Amino acid sequence: MNNFTFQNATKIIFGKDTEQLVGKETALHSKKVLLHYGGGSIKQSGLYDTVVQSLQENGVEFVELGGVKPNPRVSLVREGVALCKEQNIDFILAVGGGSVIDSAKGIAAGAKYEGDVWDFYTGTPIETSLPIGVVLTIPAAGSESSAGSVITNEDGWLKRDALHDSLRPQFAILNPVLSYTLPAYQTACGITDMMSHILERYFTTEKNVDFTDRLCEGALKSIIHNAPIVLEQPTNYDARAEIMWAGTIAHNDLLGTGRTGDWASHNIEHEISGIYDIAHGAGLAIIFPAWMKYVYKHDVQRFAQFANRVWNVEIDLNDLERTALAGIKKTEEFFQSIGMPITLSEANIDDQYFREMARKATERWPIGNFVKLHEEDVYNIYVLAK
Structure with a gap:
């Protein structure tokens, strides 16, 4: 830590x-x-x-x-x-x-x-x-x-x-x-945004951060549990309260104590919403799974832990990669279940600006801390998200 x-x-x-x-x-x-x-x-x-x-x-x-x-x-x-x-x-x-x-x-x-x-x-x-x-x-x-x-x-x-x-x-x-009168899509974008704030902190290279791992995992599980409730019952005060408080805790820096967050996915998404003006949460629903697929081999154990503790995927000790990929798939499926796009094509975004966005995302320095990403890496993530 x-x-x-x-x-x-x-x-x-x-x-x-x-x-x-x-x-x-x-x-x-x-x-x-x-x-x-x-x-x-x-x-x-x-x-x-x-x-x-x-x-x-x-x-x-x-x-x-x-x-x-x-x-x-x-x-x-x-x-x-x-x-x-x-x-x-x-x-x-x-x-x-x-x-x-x-x-x-x-x-x-x-x-x-x-x-x-x-x-x-x-x-x-x-x-x-x-x-x-x-x-x-x-x-x-x-x-x-x-x-x-x-x-x-x-x-x-x-x-x-x-x-x-x-x-x-x-x-x-x-x-x-x-928040009762928010459209379902806007509510879902918010849910994706707060989950992404937690994921940026969760995927760290720091060791011995079990306490904040558990805080992140608990916050994610609470959001995942309450998300379908608020979408089906917009005036359910208890579920709305859980989501609202989780969104605050997700980004007030408590969950990042003692660990170095990644933040590549946010920077990659900023180029999309900067040009195309889509909702930030929707962009994150597209980019985060693509980023996961691109970097998970850097620490398969952490991704397998994420799959097990957040998505209840049974760990296959003989094939941690299979467990890790199952967790990524569950993440994608959840975003899809709450009405989020999970590919750029669903958001009517083609590859016209992939190179420009990749260059702009990395023009000052490589992005990310879990894995340092350069222009070609970011371009490849856009392609994965296509």
Whole structure:
């Protein structure tokens, strides 16, 4: 196990009606905030009115910036940065899912910086940012308590990430009821996203990490158990609660303590959703099994353990490779069972940009830690996913 420091300062406020506390929580940090959200769904659901009323009752002034799209755009982030500087805003309140939160984080970092905010997504270190609060509506990305932000630049359709502890929200309000009205496809994309966050940490080359292995496996099994329930019974509070909390834990860094995660699959997928603008979770459902097929021989024992502990595949001591492959197949079948595509062709993506995407994914350095992947490796994974 690696040495590690774990600190996550995000205050989680979980449960029914907790969105009514947003004004009280926000007032502890600021009296003038940027209210950041996506399309019209929070207005249609009544959540917008609840948030506005709570802010007003607690004396919090706000300036609005809506319009966040999936795979959030740097152009809107730049607009938000300018607004914060013009209006002397010192807190960002994100109401929405991972795209809204990631956009808010970009604004928070850019508002404290004299250069272009895209610098942070191309290697310039973040030194500080405005504080952020969250009302979560889509359990998926885990951005509500993570230190990361992912943004897409329309100039070249580059999708890149930035990391800094100051990007962890001060508080995150999680009411599973707010996810009741999500379309089944969006729910499934979120489930795939959170599972992928766990898998990125699970496939490590570190030895003697049994405790966090078991945490990862338990989280995966809980998601796998509850996923069909929420898809069949969208208003099942208990199942929704399990999924929402699992999505947060999947990406708050607890499951990665003492181990080095991989993260190649995320980088490979970012090139797909950067160009084709598909849902990140759908892209991960396609790429993760292909990545598994490409690298499993690097540590067949770990893949056999995954098959056994997560998918209940009996270990064949005489043929661990067969066990490992059975686990990969089970993963693919699960994604398919919840309505996810498992090939690029299902997502209407051909091989036109395979070379370009492979080059862009590795243009700064080889990606991945479980196995270091170069341009040709990434290209081959796209071909496997075809």
